[in-house]
Amino acid sequence: xxxxxPLPLIDIAFEVLxxxxxxxxxxxxxxxxxxxxxxxxxxxxxxxxxSLTGCFSVVFAAGRYVLKRIWRKIIYILAMKDATTALSExxxxxxxxxxMVRAGHLGPGVDTDLAVGVFNRTLLVTDPSPLMGLxxxxxxxxxxxxxxxxxxxxxxxxxxxxxxxxxxxxQWEPAQASMKEMATLYNQLYAAAVDEMTRSRDAIKDxxxxxx
Numbered sequence: 001x002x003x004x005x006p007l008p009l010i011d012i013a014f015e016v017l018x019x020x021x022x023x024x025x026x027x028x029x030x031x032x033x034x035x036x037x038x039x040x041x042x043x044x045x046x047x048x049x050x051s052l053t054g055c056f057s058v059v060f061a062a063g064r065y066v067l068k069r070i071w072r073k074i075i076y077i078l079a080m081k082d083a084t085t086a087l088s089e090x091x092x093x094x095x096x097x098x099x100m101v102r103a104g105h106l107g108p109g110v111d112t113d114l115a116v117g118v119f120n121r122t123l124l125v126t127d128p129s130p131l132m133g134l135x136x137x138x139x140x141x142x143x144x145x146x147x148x149x150x151x152x153x154x155x156x157x158x159x160x161x162x163x164x165x166x167x168x169x170x171q172w173e174p175a176q177a178s179m180k181e182m183a184t185l186y187n188q189l190y191a192a193a194v195d196e197m198t199r200s201r202d203a204i205k206d207x208x209x210x211x212x
Contacts, residue, residue, distance in 0.1 A: 015086070019093075020039070022043065022093060022094050023097050026097050034101075038106055046120050087131075088134075091131055092182055096119060096122060096182060096183065099186065100115055105190070114190075114197070131175050
């Protein structure tokens with residue numbers, strides 16, 4: 001929803017704020033303690049114009065951002081499209097973090113760097129389009145976006161967006177297939193990463209044994 005705020009820089013500030021709150025909110029709901037470093041890594045943008053890899057320089061990124069945002073505030077329908085895409089992507093992000101928590105990949109004594117790396121790769125190849133319909137419905141029913149986000153910042157997103165949640169719950173079942181497909185992909189990539197790491201360690205041990 002932050003994309004719909006008609007004020008450059010304010011919209012991006014809210015987007016960064018709520019994206020960073022996703023891991024902590026999910027961990028709290030699942031009663032798991034995630035280290036601050038892992039929360040920061042899971043809250044970073046994955047690709048796109050807001051990431052370091054999405055622009056050639058700070059100056060170029062700032063100029064591109066201002067021109068793009070101002071133009072999209074004028075052409076409101078483009079901002080609506082941006083909001084729909086962003087919402088769909090963040091639903092996938094939140095679901096995947098919750099999946100990682102339940103799988104025990106973010107707990108104490110676990111290789112969280114490996115899990116975060118697989119998390120980023122999974123999001124990069126996941127198609128958010130299956131949830132576009134629900135996201136479009138949510139955006140269309142949102143009113144007074146800046147006021148809504150300010151209240152969410154103060155009172156908590158779950159409390160403020162309860163009515164939207166009730167609306168989505170009636171049509172959420174079809175969207176679960178996309179979420180489960182993403183979770184399956186994550187599991188496959190995670191298993192492949194663990195297998196590759198194991199083979200690398202075994203190869204190193206073989207080399208060391210031969211040297212002895």
